[in-house]
Amino acid sequence: MDFSKPTIEYAQLWPMLVVFGVACLGVVVEAFVPRERRYLTQAALAVVGLAVALGGSVWVGTDLKELKGAGDAVARGKLAAEGTLAVDGPSVFIWALVLVFAIGGVLLFAERRLEAGVSAFAGQAAALPGTEAEREASTRGLDHTEVYPLLMFAVGGMMLFPTANDLLTMFVALEVLSLPLYLLCGLARRRRLLSQEAALKYFLLGAFSSGFFLYGVALIYGFAGSMQFADINEAVRNDTSNSALLLIGMGMLAVGLLFKVGAVPFQAWTPDVYQGAPTAVTAFMAACTKIAAFGALLRLFYVAFGADRWDWQPMLWIIAILTMLVGSVLAVVQTDMKRMLAYSSVAHTGFLLTGLLGVQAASALGKDEITSLQAVLFYLATYGPATVGTFAIVTLVRDAGGEAPAFSKWAGLGKRSPLAAGAFAFLLLSMAGIPLTGGFVGKWAVFAVALSAGAWPVVIAAIAASVISVFFYVRVILLMFFAEPDRDAGVESAAVTTPSLLTSATIAVCVAATLFLGVIPGPVLDLAGNAGSFIR
């Protein structure tokens, strides 16, 4: 048997390789650099690595060659690594988004002023909670600096995920991005049992959903005889004999991916994990995982199963409607800020799915009409800053016991710290989709494509869900600005701790980005539009 050396398109793939390389370098640093210097080394390495990769993504993105896609759709990009990866406009757009919010994540990871000189991560994760070992680790001021390489590996996986052009690569990427996240979730310095429970729950359910995904891969291979999306697409077009295999396989793959984005009925892990994980991890995970997973969902359904739209669109209609309604209704009854944000992120998944199911043939679109891909990409760009920003502000609101996410402690915060409360209110308004914020334009875009594709029942449900979600966002604003802390009940109210520049800069950028996307959405919308469609 001949063995020919595979060609790797380094010119297109190097941003991803930089991220993986820095991750490996981080492991080496962990082994050889003295403990007291690790924090600075690791944090700097991660930021520089991500920044270089971001610059690289922009460079790769501007350099992509235009291909003639199917029909009139313009696509630009290149198949790489023997066709297992597709570096095209949408995937590079998602790279950039993931990298931007990952930088925000690293800055939040590196915050040490809030916990009086240590990070928000456990001093020694292996020490049992409440034991002597834990106390010792805490008095010695130990820090887990492994979080930075873990984050880098996760980011690498997130870049690989939407780029994967066959099912196996997609599965590998899914695991690469998930495993570090499971670990990160369990590393909280405070409320460690809650954190470990969250990690275990996330891991068990995540592993279970990976199993579904893998089984789906096998069934689709049985149907199409290939792992490649292009071949699957061919098979879907031409082969009608094995539709049972196709439908079951498609359903299983959908389970795996919908779990990652937290769609109903696979949302149960979201509130527990978002609540238990260290808030910096929640911020990173909530934004970047969703962005990457939507990239993969888009590619899987648009490229591999694009010809079988009529089969999966009804399924997504139902899931989108359920996700929006369940997410927003359950958010109403929460009394914990992180859980409320978790359910709101479930609702946002529903809005994103609304955009995803609004796909139409290029010929059915008007000349200058926005495409569903463009709408979803833009929505992701607005969802990221709002999410990272809100969770970053949650890390600031503290009482004697650390972070204080309970609603009762937020009462009257607007009077004590108008700046932080104002920023939080603004980001919530963006999530609620109030005009002049990024969230509004995003919502407009996904609703428009869904309505254009005739999915008006979904849009009506989305509007109903928006009304419900406005209620719980506005209630928080009411709580912060117009409520008095309930002193009779003995509730100690939380105050905003002044963070270091790292967190304040992250919040400031998120607020600025949200405002910018709301007032001048044109450039980013055009960028998402110029990304073109997926290549095969």
Next chain:
Amino acid sequence: MNDFPILTVLWVVPLLGAIGIAFGPRGVIAKQAALVVSLATLVIGVAAAVQFDRDGSGFQLEETHTWIEAFGVHYALGLDGLGLLLVLLTVALVPIVVLAAWNDSPDDECKPWFAWALALEALSLVVFLATDVFLFYVVFEATLIPAYFLIGGFGRAKRSAAALKFLMFQLGGGLVLLGSVIGLYVVSADEGSPSYLFDDLQQLDISTSAGRWLFAGFFIAFAIKAPLFPVHTWLADTTEQATPPTSVLLVCVLDKIGTFGMLRFCLGLFPEASEWATPLVVVLALVSIVYGAFVAIGQDDILRLIGLTSLSHFGFITLGIFVFTNQGANGSILYMVNHGVATAALFLVAGFVIRRRGTTLISRMGGLEKVTPVAAGLFLVAALATAGLPGLSQFVSEILVLISAFDYRWYVGAIAVTGIVLAAIYALWAYQKMFTGPKDAALDAEVSAGGEGVVDLGRRELAVLAPLMLALVLFGFYPAPLLDVANPFSEQLLEHTGVHDDGPRVPAEAAHDGQSEDH
């Protein structure tokens, strides 16, 4: 001078003023600045009105720039007769309201109110100026933020619940409207390149069923805004809890957006659907007229009462819009202005009285006439204006609406007329109970003690009310300037809707000829 973007300046000035006040120093300087800014805005508004050509057609002083190309959205402002009147109403009311709110809260805490009030003015002006539906929607929703903080931050004990209720109703309506706004994009994009410009949308060929669905979204949002029965329940709760100057901004400026939207968008974009919906809308308007008046009679809280009278008046305005006659439309436009003036006067006098008596309950006032005769007299004038007394401005608009209602169907007019009778009852009854009769014990005690509650209106308060009273009388006797501005707009609108004025002055043959020319 022609290229000078006066309409942009018109809304940017109060907005910058609001930002400056919000981040500026505390104390008296904040409200002085607010007064100066609002007066400057008034001057700019008048300057724009001077440039406005009353005989011109379509939008004037237009500014159009592309904003979001992918959505076909423009930053486009323009002024027509309807917009001009509402802009003038807004810029005239805000200085009055600023002066009225002068002593509502301590100097140290007054800053946010004035900042939010100016922000609300700025955004409301954009609403009346926008000639791009997307821009309109954006500011339509954005006005809710200052309004929310005005209600939630200032007023009585249950204001935060009232603010939440207000916002939920408004945003609910807003999201329904969003559905229709997006629908317009889809229709527009299907026909070629998408555009949200009002003039482009008017050219669209919208299918009957699509037009009706889109109309429904617009109408529901505007009915909540205006408000009409049965989506009016936020109104009385809000006016009860908010301070009277806030209520003036809400009812006299913000709520006008609802009826403004019906004229501009419902009739302007969906003439067929508007006609189709007329029976239902007329019924809702009649229910609002009669029900609002009845409920107002039963109120013991003067601020709730005034809020509910507005429900009745908005019923009249809506009725005038949907009978599709020239007089009806003119009457409605006039009504918007006159209602703004009369209700503002009523709210503000009531606010001054409440401040003196420390209660909003009508039953706990009484006998005030003898100690504060000026306040009593001015309240009576404002109340009679609300009740449609001839010689005061609201009468003219009411009579125009009623004539066209009788033209439409005699029984519609007959039911609407009862609204005037009921208005006389609630207005006079409220006056009687608040101001006439014997002084009650508390008032007596205060008179003998010479307390604050028995001092008649001061110079500031008179300065607030004088322009309103003047306008009530002036437009009562001489409504021509308003009509001159409103008339070209109504004519164009009705021409566009394709409904011919079959009023009594038009001979049957002429009307018939007019129709055959169209076909």
